[in-house]
Amino acid sequence: MPGAIAYLTVGGVAAIATFIATPLARKAAEHFGVISAPGDRDVHELPTPHLGGPAMLFGLLAGALFAWLIGDFSEVFSTRSEILGVLVAGIVMCGVGVIDDVRPISAPAKIAGMIIAGSVLSLVGVSLVVLRIPFVDVVLLSPDLAALATVLWVVLLANAINLIDGLDGLATGIVAIAATTFVIYAIRLANEGVLFEENPGSLIAVLIAGVCIGFLPHNAHPAKIFMGDGGALMLGVLLAASTVSVGGRTDAAYSGQSFFFFAPLLIPLVILGVPVIDVLFVAIRRIATPGL
Numbered sequence: 500m501p502g503a504i505a506y507l508t509v510g511g512v513a514a515i516a517t518f519i520a521t522p523l524a525r526k527a528a529e530h531f532g533v534i535s536a537p538g539d540r541d542v543h544e545l546p547t548p549h550l551g552g553p554a555m556l557f558g559l560l561a562g563a564l565f566a567w568l569i570g571d572f573s574e575v576f577s578t579r580s581e582i583l584g585v586l587v588a589g590i591v592m593c594g595v596g597v598i599d600d601v602r603p604i605s606a607p608a609k610i611a612g613m614i615i616a617g618s619v620l621s622l623v624g625v626s627l628v629v630l631r632i633p634f635v636d637v638v639l640l641s642p643d644l645a646a647l648a649t650v651l652w653v654v655l656l657a658n659a660i661n662l663i664d665g666l667d668g669l670a671t672g673i674v675a676i677a678a679t680t681f682v683i684y685a686i687r688l689a690n691e692g693v694l695f696e697e698n699p700g701s702l703i704a705v706l707i708a709g710v711c712i713g714f715l716p717h718n719a720h721p722a723k724i725f726m727g728d729g730g731a732l733m734l735g736v737l738l739a740a741s742t743v744s745v746g747g748r749t750d751a752a753y754s755g756q757s758f759f760f761f762a763p764l765l766i767p768l769v770i771l772g773v774p775v776i777d778v779l780f781v782a783i784r785r786i787a788t789p790g791l
Contacts, residue, residue, distance in 0.1 A: 500689050500696055505571035506682065506705045512565040513709030517558025521717045524554035525724045533600050535725060547722055550600055551714060552729020556593045558710040559737070560586065566702060574696035582699045584623025585740045588616040592657065592736045596728030609728070613657050616736045617650030620743070625699075627652060627743050649743060657735025664731045667720035674734050675711035678704045678741070685745050700744030707737050 528534065528548030535549045563586060566572045575582055595612030598604060620626065627648040630638045640648060664670040685701035688694040694701075714730070717723045726734070 501571040501702075503686075505566075505569065506686070506701070508569070509562050509566045509572075509702070510705045510709035510712070513558045513562030513706050514713035515558075516561035517554055517710045517713030518716065520554035520557040521551060521714055521724060524548075524550050524552075525717070527553070528724065531601060533727070545721075547725055549725035549727035550597065550729065551718070551724050551726035552593045552597050552600065552731075552733060555710045555714055555726060555730045556590065556733060558713050559589060559706055559733075562706045562709055563702075566706075572702055575699045575702050578697050580623045581625055581744075582702070584619055585625060585699060585703055585737065588619040588653075588736050588740065589733050591619065592616045593729045593733040596730065596732040600727040600729055609732070610654065613654045613732070613736070614650050617653035617739070618646065620653070620736070620740055621646040621649050625649070625740050625744055649739070652743060653736050653739040656739045657732045660735045660738070661728060661731040664726055664728075667722040668715060668718050670726065670731060670734075671711045671715045671718045674738065675708050675715065677738065678707035678711065681741060681745070682708060685741075688745065694745060698744055700741045703737055703741040703744065707734060707741065710734075 525548045528550035531550075533548060533550045534546045536546050563582070567576050592612060595604075595609060595616075599609060626642075626645045628640055628645045630640055630648065660670055660674060663673065682701055682704045685694060685698075685704060689696070689698075689701065711734070714726065718725065
């Protein structure tokens with residue numbers, strides 16, 4: 500089981516790599532005109548680049564490479580198909596998002612990208628097989644239902660993060676908190692012998708946290724750059740993969756223990772839910788009250 504130093508180091512590498520790459524992404528955004536102009540209802544007052552996705556992807560890959568090199572996560576990389584599948588899904592989502600940032604694409608096209616990313620996760624075994632319904636029972640999903648549930652989970656989290664991007668530091672900070680909380684939760688399960696060492700969930704979560712922490716100084720108010728769809732959609736699929744790895748594949752035999760195995764699915768929803776619900780209520784109020 501990797502120690503705290505290993506997790507902190509991997510997260511630190513991801514953070515530093517993202518921090519260094521972000522100014523380059525900002526310059527690229529300015530060069531290609533990928534700029535978010537301020538509107539009447541926006542917080543930012545100046546045109547702001549929104550091409551943070553490539554920098555965040557660089558930080559993710561740098562952190563993953565470092566984790567592979569140091570050997571502490573050898574068990575995770577022993578089943579390379581899973582961790583590689585997660586990285587491929589992240590690359591797919593980042594690519595789709597960057598395309599939309601540079602030249603907006605239709606909503607169905609973005610949903611198609613999310614479906615592809617979710618399908619990649621299912622194909623490599625990162626799938627929502629075990630669904631614990633609070634205070635009811637554990638449901639074992641069939642392969643078809645597991646794949647569908649995984650795709651829906653990816654779509655839900657990706658859109659939730661994308662919805663709150665654009666407010667200085669909000670999405671980045673919230674996802675960093677969610678990922679850090681989840682790392683602590685996953686490590687506790689591993690220390691109790693419930694989570695196997697080859698499970699990639701905690702490694703993915705610490706990479707997410709590192710990427711967000713590295714991006715946050717550039718994204719905090721006043722934001723110099725937004726993550727854009729490339730970053731938001733990528734974080735969504737990564738957070739989905741992390742939570743599914745830990746909470747969606749835990750053997751039902753453990754369900755009677757004091758650990759709530761539906762918590763991995765609730766943690767991101769609870770943390771992301773507050774700003775998402777607030778945004779939805781504001782949108783509904785504006786629709787219901789023209790001119791507001």
